[in-house]
Amino acid sequence: MSNVPPELEYTDAHEWIRRLPDGIAEVGITDHAQHALGDIVYVELPDLGRTVSAGEACAVVESVKSASDVYAPVSGEVIGRNDALETAPEAINQDPYGAGWMLRVRLAPGGGDAKTLSAAAYLDLLGKESD
Amino acid sequence: MAMREPTIFECGAPGRGASDQWPTPSPDALADIPPQLRRKRRPALPEASELDVVRHYTRLSQRNFCIDTHFYPLGSCTMKYNPKACNQYAMLPEFLGRHPLAPAASSQGLLRCLHELQEILKSVTGMGAVSLVPMAGAQGEFAGVSMIRAYHRSRGDLGRDEIVVPEAAHGTNPATATMCGFRVREIPVNADGDVDLAALRAAVGPRTAGIMLTNPSTLGVFERHIVEIEQIVHGAGGLLYYDGANLNAILGKVRPGDMGFDVIHMNLHKTFSTPHGGGGPGAGAVGVSDRLAPFLPIPIVGEDRGSFRWLDETDLPQSIGRLSTFMGNVGVLLRAYVYVRMLGRDGMRAVADHATLNANYLCARLAALGYDPAYPSRRASHEFLITLKRQSRMYDVSAMDVAKRLLDLGFHAPTTYFPLMVPECLLIEPTETESRATLDAFAAAMARILAEMQNDRDQLKSAPHAMPVRRLDDVRAAKQLDLTWPGAPAGPVSASP
Structure with missing residues (x-):
């Protein structure tokens, strides 16, 4: 069963959001997503300073099976990116909610208001998908 | 089976080779090359006899999984058998020996074949006009979406910067839209494999340049709401692009033109049985409705009272232009021509x-x-x-x-x-x-x-x-590519003459 930490928020496209202090959100892909993708071999991250809006494709994760877009779950400016993924993309497989984080976004006014799922709601979604 | 085949470098021995078959350089072959740019050592080429070479490559070819030896049910790729007759006729010396710059007057036979192929593809897809020049499916897509862009621009309709693509589409569709300067709007499909019409309605509007659709879809089912999709997209002022990847399923049954599509690319190497795989050469002919015909890539073959000629920028001043030096992969087009003539309408x-x-x-x-x-x-x-x-x-x-x-x-x-x-x-x-x-x-x-x-x-x-x-190990194969023969000399070539 997938690991879904209760303190995070989620999207139906399998991204997670961690709310940090000062209106900053950390973003990555879920344990379920990394498992479905398989071994990840390449990650493309947005440039620092880029403005992303919720729902927009902002990163690419390439596995041995396919390349998939990662959608920004919030709107704002990219102020941090996990450059370690460039040489060690497998961190997303090994530790999706920790060392596998992808970007940090400074939320635009109202930028964090996009509809996200609680851990319980996301678990519910995974249950439905596996029926 | 299964014995390891050595590389060609390991097949011979130092000094072995067919030295009497080597080309003889002319005495002034190096005259144009400054001395500091000339190599000082011979390149590390394999040294093998003719028989070593023949056996090595024959053994490799026997290990190939191909349609001539094996069932090849590779979905989405249509790995059907290519009749040998198509190859035989396309290889007639009169076709092979023709110079691409030969004047139309001395190329009437070839031009007539290509013109007939244009007409047959028009008829089987229900489109108004066809250009054969795209050199592959991806170039056909590029030509098709470029024509959509050119059409909107020609009308001064400059706000259309989005292409709608269903989530199950071939990856080439969003790639093509992006290459042509559009933003991609992805829409979901429902549990039965049809496009989600509510999501489509919500996605289209004054920014919609068009939709790229494969029908039957990549899920292996026919899109049942194609009539509604056509009304929604045309109603919003967008155009419909048909990805011909799965044309094989509907050949002679339903026509993209009748479904309301404005532009289509056809993978001749799939549906029309030309050689396939190994990266080419391919052929991605495009067909369009009448309103897009002025934008077709050139040259196309025109007919005037039984005589044929190339139509170029003087005939089609609004054309998106040329996609290759001459007129597409003619050898591949000839194979498709023989194939469609052998099949006929019933076929x-x-x-x-x-x-x-x-x-x-x-x-x-x-x-x-x-x-x-x-x-x-x-x-x-x-x-x-x-x-x-x-x-x-x-x-x-x-x-x-x-x-x-x-x-x-x-x-x-x-x-x-x-x-x-x-x-x-x-x-x-x-x-x-x-x-x-x-x-x-x-x-x-x-x-x-x-x-x-x-x-x-x-x-x-x-x-x-x-x-x-x-x-x-597919992870290592993706991350640690090593394609260099380790026996090749490393480091700089010796500086001494």
Whole structure:
């Protein structure tokens, strides 16, 4: 069963959001997503300073099976990116909610208001998908 | 089988070679090259005799999985048999020896063949005009979406910067839209495999340049709401692009032009049986409705009272231009021409009949064995999707395990993990050129694999066993590419003369 930490928020496209202090959100892909993708071999991250809006494709994760877009779950400016993924993309497989984080976004006014799922709601979604 | 074949570097011995067949350089061959740019040592080429070379490459060719030796049910790729006659006629010395700059007056035979091919493709797709020049499917897509852009611009309709693409589309569709300067709007498909019409309605508007659609879709089912989709997209001022990847299923049955599509690319190497795989040469002819005809890529073949000539920028001043130096991959176009002439109108329908019959027969056989079709309520088109989600949970096996084991059993693997939205999937396309006996043999192999999931899992998980190489480490293969022969000399060439 997938690991879904209760303190995070989620999207139906399998991204997670961690709310940090000062209106900053950390973003990555879920344990379920990394498992479905398989071994990840390449990650493309947005440039620092880029403005992303919720729902927009902002990163690419390439596995041995396919390349998939990662959608920004919030709107704002990219102020941090996990450059370690460039040489060690497998961190997303090994530790999706920790060392596998992808970007940090400074939320635009109202930028964090996009509809996200609680851990319980996301678990519910995974249950439905596996029926 | 399965003995390791050495590389060509290991086949010979130092000093061996057919030295009397080497080219003799003229005394002034190096005159134009400054001394500091001339190499000081001979390159590290393999040193092998003619017989070493012949045996090495013959052995390699015998290890190839190809349509001439094996069933090749690679979904979405239409790996049908290419009749040898197509090759034979396209290789007539009069075609092969023709110079691409030969004047039209001395190329009437070739131009007539290409003109007839244009007309036949127009007729079978229901489009108003055809250009044969795109050199591959991807270039056909590029030409098609470039024409959509040119059309909107010619009307001064400059705000249309989005292309709608369903989530199950071939990856080339969003790539093409992006290459042509558009933003991609992805829309979902519903549980039955049809486009989600509510999501489509919400996605289209004054920014919609068009939609790129494959029908039948990459899920192996016919898009049943195509009439509504046409009304929604045209109603919003957008155009409809038909990705011809799956044209084989509907050949002679329904026509993209009648469904309301404005532009289509045809993979001649799939549906029209020209050589396929290995990266080319391909041919991605495009067809358009009348309103897009002025923008077709040039040159196209025009006819005036039985005489043929190339139409160029003077005839089509609004053309998106040239896509290659001359007139596309003529050799490939000739093969397609012979193929469509051999098929005729009835033959086209027979292609679609047998392609869909074979797919539905094989799908039913696999379902009876205990495999799960991904869309059990739908009739398959020319291909179908099996999902191994249940087996993956019960036996901890993957679609990749099944694909590798099929190689041992003498079959090319189906397409795996595409479309990715269907977990642990195999996309299987038997094509119309396979006999029922071949389909039954494939079903028997799949039955054996299903039994191995329960009784001999190790055999399955460690497959292939009978191939020249065993299971490859696909992570290392993607991350640590090493394509250099280690015997080649490293470091700079000696500076001494």
